[in-house]
Amino acid sequence: MSQAEDSHQRRLARNLNELLQExxxxxxxxxxxxxxxxxxxxxxxxxxxxxxxxxxxxxxxLFAALSIALLxxxxxxxxxxxxxxxREDVIEVANRFAIxxxxxxxxxxxxxVLLLAEVVVGGxxxxxxxxxxxxxxxxxxxxxxxxxxxxDSTDEDDEPEDEEDRSE
Numbered sequence: 057m058s059q060a061e062d063s064h065q066r067r068l069a070r071n072l073n074e075l076l077q078e079x080x081x082x083x084x085x086x087x088x089x090x091x092x093x094x095x096x097x098x099x100x101x102x103x104x105x106x107x108x109x110x111x112x113x114x115x116x117x118l119f120a121a122l123s124i125a126l127l128x129x130x131x132x133x134x135x136x137x138x139x140x141x142x143r144e145d146v147i148e149v150a151n152r153f154a155i156x157x158x159x160x161x162x163x164x165x166x167x168x169v170l171l172l173a174e175v176v177v178g179g180x181x182x183x184x185x186x187x188x189x190x191x192x193x194x195x196x197x198x199x200x201x202x203x204x205x206x207x208d209s210t211d212e213d214d215e216p217e218d219e220e221d222r223s224e
Contacts, residue, residue: 068143075150076130082154083127086161089168090120101175109174116167119160126157162193 093116096102105113130150137146170186177185 120164123160166190
């Protein structure tokens, strides 16, 4: 194996390890959220909840479940394609799954805030708090990073960068 190929493989291994570590953080959060959402259905108060709360709860659980599926899929892909020379493919697919998993997690978190706000304060304030949660997640998780990525893209046009210096 050439030195360039060895360097490329090391970078891929590092990228995959970083991605899997990031997913571990998100997975823990979504699994705790999922458990919390499941436990709600077994409370006395839930038995008397109206259809709006029940539908919000179900939709939120479905987004949390989809998030779990997307955030854990990269580990399955890695394990199934292990030592098949497909690390680059795994990283590409895992990155997409991670982004979509985080998007679904943001919706699930927003739904959870909306659900709890509906039970605690109800009415328009619940919707305001749910909208605030959606705005917060959308801004911190997507709008700001995308803005930074686009800024990097315009900077790349100005200054050529050595491919070896990029780890992502």
